Amino acid sequence: MPEASLWLIVPAAGVGQRMAAACPKQYLRVDSEYILDITLRRLLAALPAAGCIVPLSSTDIWWPSTNASSDGRIATCAGGNERANSVLNALQALAPTAKNEDWVLVHDAARPCVASDDLKRLLKKVGAHSVGGLLASPVTDTLKMASPQAPNTVSSTIDRRHLWRALTPQVFRYGLLRDALQGALNQGVAITDEAAAMEQAGHRPLLVEGRSDNIKITVPADLALAGFILGQL
Ligand SMILES: Nc1ccn([C@@H]2O[C@H](COP(=O)(O)OP(=O)(O)OP(=O)(O)O)[C@@H](O)[C@H]2O)c(=O)n1
Numbered sequence: 749m750p751e752a753s754l755w756l757i758v759p760a761a762g763v764g765q766r767m768a769a770a771c772p773k774q775y776l777r778v779d780s781e782y783i784l785d786i787t788l789r790r791l792l793a794a795l796p797a798a799g800c801i802v803p804l805s806s807t808d809i810w811w812p813s814t815n816a817s818s819d820g821r822i823a824t825c826a827g828g829n830e831r832a833n834s835v836l837n838a839l840q841a842l843a844p845t846a847k848n849e850d851w852v853l854v855h856d857a858a859r860p861c862v863a864s865d866d867l868k869r870l871l872k873k874v875g876a877h878s879v880g881g882l883l884a885s886p887v888t889d890t891l892k893m894a895s896p897q898a899p900n901t902v903s904s905t906i907d908r909r910h911l912w913r914a915l916t917p918q919v920f921r922y923g924l925l926r927d928a929l930q931g932a933l934n935q936g937v938a939i940t941d942e943a944a945a946m947e948q949a950g951h952r953p954l955l956v957e958g959r960s961d962n963i964k965i966t967v968p969a970d971l972a973l974a975g976f977i978l979g980q981l
């Protein structure tokens with residue numbers, strides 16, 4: 749792995765429960781290519797000098813059959829029970845080489861449609877920011893809140909004027925991110941993205957508007973949509 753001041757962490761240790769496929773969703777194919785290979789290929793095409801580490805599940809039997817597994821720039825490490833654990837494992841695996849001031853870019857394996865222009869704009873904007881930030885997309889739908897007692901009944905409409913959908917990549921300094929994630933996990937705080945850990949540590953990450961078609965492949969309908977989007981990029 750290269751000595752990098754920019755590290756890519758691509759968490760790929762999930763099981764894809766909501767996809768309910770025969771294999772973890774990162775190993776489903778779009779146009780005959782593993783989703784994980786598409787994501788890594790697109791990231792490294794845009795950021796060829798970055799170091800890259802991919803957290804994998806202990807039950808992963810597909811990695812050796814990927815193209816990425818023969819790319820010398822890419823290392824792997826053990827994933828964890830939750831996404832946050834997988835990312836923290838990757839940060840700890842980078843410890844011997846990474847410096848506290850290095851940038852770490854975390855991007856879901858399940859988001860193959862990320863645009864190179866978004867990657868470059870994100871890095872340019874966070875490079876001038878004290879904390880770092882994330883790609884995000886302003887909410888465009890009206891949002892309804894349901895009550896726990898009546899999950900399919902509207903209890904209120906949420907003011908969406910200041911709401912964003914968090915995407916990935918999310919980019920933070922190595923030392924700050926490692927300490928924030930470790931702290932949040934030690935406190936038992938439920939963390940679903942890196943920015944939440946940084947917020948829990950008192951930081952205010954930068955929101956950088958990204959393309960709304962940078963979708964996370966999550967449920968079956970997302971697969972055909974991802975294929976269409978990739979065909980347009
Ligand atoms: N313990 C985990 C859980 C998730 N991920 C990764 O984090 C990304 C976003 O997570 P998500 O979309 O939730 O993937 P899954 O957890 O696999 O999906 P599900 O919740 O439907 O099981 C995915 O690339 C997934 O592989 C991970 O590395 N380690």
Ligand SMILES: C[C@](O)(CO)[C@H](O)COP(=O)(O)O
Nearest residue numbers: 831856914915916940941964
């Ligand atoms: C990191 C993320 O993709 C930002 O929206 C999202 O939080 C992942 O959540 P998931 O439940 O692990 O898919």
